[in-house]
Amino acid sequence: MSKLSMSSALEKRIRAFLQGPRKGETYELRSGLVSQYKHERKDAIQRVIQAMTIGKDVSSLFPDVLKNIATYDLEQKKLVYLYLMNYAKTHPELCILAVNTFVQDTEDPNPLIRALAIRTMGCIRVARMVDYIEIPLSRTLKDDNPYVRKTAAICVAKLFDLNPEICIELGFLDELKSLIKDSNPMVVANALNALYEIKDMNDDNNLQIFIINEEIIKNLLLCLNECTEWGRITILTTLNDYSTNDIEEANHIIERVIPQLQHANPSVVLSSIKVILHHLSIIQNNDIKQSILRKLSAPLVSLVSSSIPEAQYVGLKNIRILLEKYPQILSKELRVFFIKYSDPLYLKLEKLEIMIRLANDNNSALLLGELKEYAMEIEPVLVSKAINCIGSVAITLAGSVIKSINLLINLIDERGGDLIINESIIVLTNILRRYPGKNDLITLVIPVIANHINELNSNDSLSAYVYLLGEYPKYFSHLSDKLKILIDGFLEFDSSLQLLILTTIVKINLVLSDSQSQYSNYLQTVLELATKDCENADVRDKAYIYWRLLSSSSSSDTKHQIILSKLPPIKTTISSFNPVVLEALVSELSTLSSVYHKPSFTFIDPHAYTSLQSESSDGGKKRVKANKSNIEDLTKLAKAEIINNSKNENLLDFDDDDNGISDNGNGTGSASLLDELNDLFSAPPTSTSSIPSSADSNTITTNTNGGEGSINDILNLFNTSQPSVTQDFNNLNLSNSTSSSTTKSTKPSQDLLDLF
C-alpha cells in the first residue's frame, strides 16, 4: 500500500478523478447494507440484486446481505431471500450458511414467511440441505395455513430431485399422496403437480409413485370448480391420465368437464377438450358421441379468437390434428379461419391449412373467392401457398375444378409476375394429374401454359411443363421449337429436369413416330448428350436403358407398355398423418408434440431428465456419506471464496482509496469479514459468544452502529420465537428416530436450547 501511494501521486489522483465514484461500488453497497437506517439497508439490498441481474458478481457481499435476514420487516426479508434464491444455484456452498435462519423462519407466526423459507430451502440444491430440511418440511406439510401447505407440497418434489432415497425413506412421498385429499383445492392441485414432477424424475421402475383410482377422481371432480385456472389444468391433466372401462363413470367425467369448455382461459378449454375426447372413446352409443362432439366445435373455434397470436397458433395446430380424426367437427365454421390483415404470417399460413381441410361442395365458392384475395397479397410465401390451396380445392372437390382453373388463369392474366406464373403452372399440372385425359381441362390449361413458357424459371415449374409436353404433345403447337429449346439448354438444367426431358422426348417419339420423323433427330441428340456429356450417373443410366430398349428387337407394344405406362392419378395434395402418428398426437393434444406434429418420443429424450437427476443424486449420496465434518470443508471453501472476492475487490479499489478514510476500511476489511463469517457460520445458535467480537469489527469497518443493530434484531428474534422453539424441541424428542440424519438435524435445535 505504502509503495503504491509513494509511486506517483499525481497519476493516481487523475485516475481517481476519472474513475472515482464507480470504483467503490461494492464498498458503497457494503456500507449501505450495514447502515443503521432501515431504508438505506433495504435500498442497498435492492441495488445488490440489480447488480446481480445485470451479471455482476456480488457474492462477496453475501455475509452482509445475509445479516439483514433477521428482521420483522417482511419487505427486507423478502429481498434477502431473493438474493439467496439467486445464489442458491451458483453458490450453493454460501447458501447453506443461512440454513439455520431458514429453519427458524419456517416457524414464524406469519405464514408468508413460513412459506418463503420452505420455498427457498427447496431451491438450494446442495446435498447437505437434505439434513436440515426434514423437520421444517414435515412441519409445513401439516401447517394450518393452506398457502404454506401448497408451497410445502412442491418442496417435496424439490427434495426428491435432490435425493430420492431420503425423500422416500422419510415418508414424504406418502405425505404428499395424502395431500391429494386435502380440503383445499389449491393444495390438491399442487400435490398433484409435485407427484407428476416426481413421476418424471423417477428412474426406479419398482417405485410406484401414485395410482389414480376412482375415489381420487371423484374428489378431483368436486375440486374442479373450486380451483384457480392453473389448478384446473392440473386436475384436467390427471383426469386425462385416468382410464376407465365403466361407461357410467366416463359419462360422469365428461358431464363434469363440459362446463369447463366455457372457461376464459384457452388452456383450460383445450385441456377439457382433451379429457372429453379421451373418455369419449369408450362410449359406444353413437348418438351421444355425436352430440358431445358437436359441443366441442364452438370451444375449438374460440381458440382461434384469442387475442394472443401465439395461442391462436397452438389452437390451429391442435385443430389440424382433430380435423383429421373428426373431419366433421368444424364443417360449418370456415369463415372463422379467414385471414385477418393484421395476423402474423405464420398464423396466416396455418389458417390456410385449416381452410383447405374444411373445403366442401357447399363452401367451395366462398373459399375460392377468399383464396383469390390472398393470392393478390404482397407476401410471396402467402401468395404461393394460396395458389397451392386453390389447387388443393380443385383436387379434392371434382365439382370445383373448372372454377379453380379459371381462377388460376385469371391470376396469371391479371397479376402475372414470375412467382404467380411458376406456382400456378405447377398447380395446374397437378390438377391435370388428378383428372388425367379429360379433354376439356387439357384444352383449358395447355394454351395458358404454352403462352408463358419463357417466364418459367423454377425447376419445379419447368419440370411440370416438360411432363405435360410428354403427356399431351398433341395439344402443344410448335412442338418442335419447344423441344429444340429444351435440348439446346439440356446440359445446363438440373439433373431431375434432365431425366424428365429424356423421358418426354422418348415418349414423344413413340407417340408421334408415325407422322413426323423430325423428332428422331431430337431423340438421337438427347441420348448422345445424356450418355456422353452428362456427368450425372442417373441420367446416363436412364439414357442407356432407353437406348437399348428402343434399339432392341422387342415389339413396339412392349415398348409402349414400358415407356407410356400411365402414372396413377394423384388423390390429394393435402398432407395427412400416418394413422399411428395421428393416434399418438390425439392423445398428446395441447402438448409440444401437438405443435411439432410429432409424437413426443421422437423429440423428447426419455432419459434426459432422469439421467441428470441420478447423476446429481449420486453426487449427493457420496457427499452425505463422506462425513459430517464436510460442513467444515464447505465453510472453509466459502470463506476462501469470499476472501478472494473481497481481496480482488480491494485491489481494484486501491487506486482511488488513498484518501485515508477508506484505507482504514480496506485494511481491516478482510479480517473483519472473517470475523463476521465465523459469526455467521455459528449464528444464530451460538451467536451469544460472538456478539462482542462481531460488534467490534463492525464498528471498525464502518463507523456506524449497524452491526449492533442487526444483532439486536437477531436477539429480538430469539426472544419472540422462544416458545415455538422449545415446543419444537419437544416435537423432536417425540419424533427422534434412530436414523442418523434425524439426529443430525436435531443439532441446531440443541444449540438453540443451549442459547437459552
Next chain:
Amino acid sequence: MASQIHFLDIKGKPLLSRDYKGDIPSNTIEKFPLLLLELEDENSSDYKPFINHQGINYIFILHNNLYLCALTKKNENIMAIIIFLSKLIQVLTEYFKSLEEESIRDNFVIIYELLDEMMDYGIPQTTDTKILKEYITQDYYKLIKKSQDHLVQPPNALTNSISWRKDNIFYKKNEAFLDVIESINMLINANGQILNSEILGEVKIKSHLSGMPDLRLGLNDKGIFTSNNNSNPTNGSSGSEENAKNIELEDIKFHQCVRLSKFENERIITFIPPDGEFTLMSYRLSSTQFLMKPLILVNCKTKVHKHSRIEILCSARAQIKKKSTATQVEIIIPIPEDADTPKLTPEYGSVKWIPEKSCLIWTLKSFAGGKQYHMRAELGLPAVVDSENLVSKKPIKVKFSIPYFTTSGIQVRYLRITEPKLQYQSYPWVRYITQSGEDYTIRMK
C-alpha cells in the same frame, strides 16, 4: 411446467432470467439469439413461436419488442405455457403501465418477487394481479407496519375456493356498473358485400360492492333460451337449428368467478364478483343475421394518374337506425407511400394526412344514422414510380362507436345483488356500446 423463464430484448439478449428447476444449464438461453436469427433468416415463413434445439424446447411470445421465453425439456402443455406467459405480461403491464425493456430494467426486484409468487418449481401458482398486489411487498406506497397484527399475510383469497376476492371490502355507496360492449369485426369487399362478420361481445362489470355479494345476472330471454339450445343439442338436436331466428350466443366464455356448472344445468349466471373492473363474460356471434349490411359503409374510388397524382373519392354512409349516432368515426384510407402534397376536401369532418403511416384519416366526430358524406382527396405522386408499389393491398380500416345500442339485441334484464350478512342497498347501472373491433376492414379495388 417451465424450467426457466427469460425476458429478452428483440435481438434475443437476456434482460432478466429466472431458473425454477435447474435441470437445464443456465447458459442455454445464450443460444436463443442465434436460433432466432436462423428462424427469421432462412425464410420468413419458418417463424414459429417455438423451437426445439438439442433437446431443449424454447417457447416464446413477442410483446412490445420483447421476447418472453420459457425453456423446458419435457413434452409440456404448450398452450398452458403460452397462456401463462401472456398472463405474466398482463400482470406486469398492470404494474408498470407498459411492459418494455426500460420498465424491466427499472423493476428487476419486483419482477423477481412476482415471478416467485406466480410460479414455483415451474408450476403456475396464481396470475391474478389484484390478489398478487395484496401481498407483494415491493410496493413503495405501501409501508409495512412493524407491529405483529399488521404484518403482511398471504391473503386468504389466495388459497380459498374464491381466489379472486379478498375479505372485508367496504364501500360507503354500493354500486355495480355493467357495460355491454359489442365489437364488430367485418370484412367487406370492394363492392360493399360482407365476406365475413362477427360480433365479439363482452359484459364488463365494475364492482364497488362491500362484503361477499352474490350476484345474479338476467339477460333477455332470447339470449338465455337459445344459448340453451345451442350448447345442449341433445335436447332437440334436429329442431334447434331450424328455429334459430333467435340470438345464438356461440361460444360463451365466463370469468372464473361464474359458477359454470350452475350455468350448464340451469342457464343462470350467478357469481361472487372480484372487486373493481373485470370481464364477466364474453361471447361471439358469427352469424350474419344481425348484420345484413355494414354499419358504416365506405366506398372508395381511387384513380391513379401515373407519374403525377392520385385522386381519391370516398363516400361513407351510416347504415344504422335514424335515432342512433355513431361517434368518433375514423376512416383510415391507405395511400401510396410516396404520395405527397395532399389536397383534402371533406364534405363534413376533417381529414389528416399521416405520411409515416401512408394513410389519410377522415374523422367524423358524430355521424347520425342514415346520413351519407363524401370526401375528395388528391395527392401528388413522384415522377418516377415503381408500378408494383401502387398495388398496395392494405384495406381501409374503420373505427367507430355507437352508444346505447347492441347489434345482437342482447339486453340485461336485471342484476340482483344480495349480500347475506350486510344486506345493503345497492345500485346497478347498465350501458350498451357497439364499437368497431380490431378488424373492421373494407378491401380496396
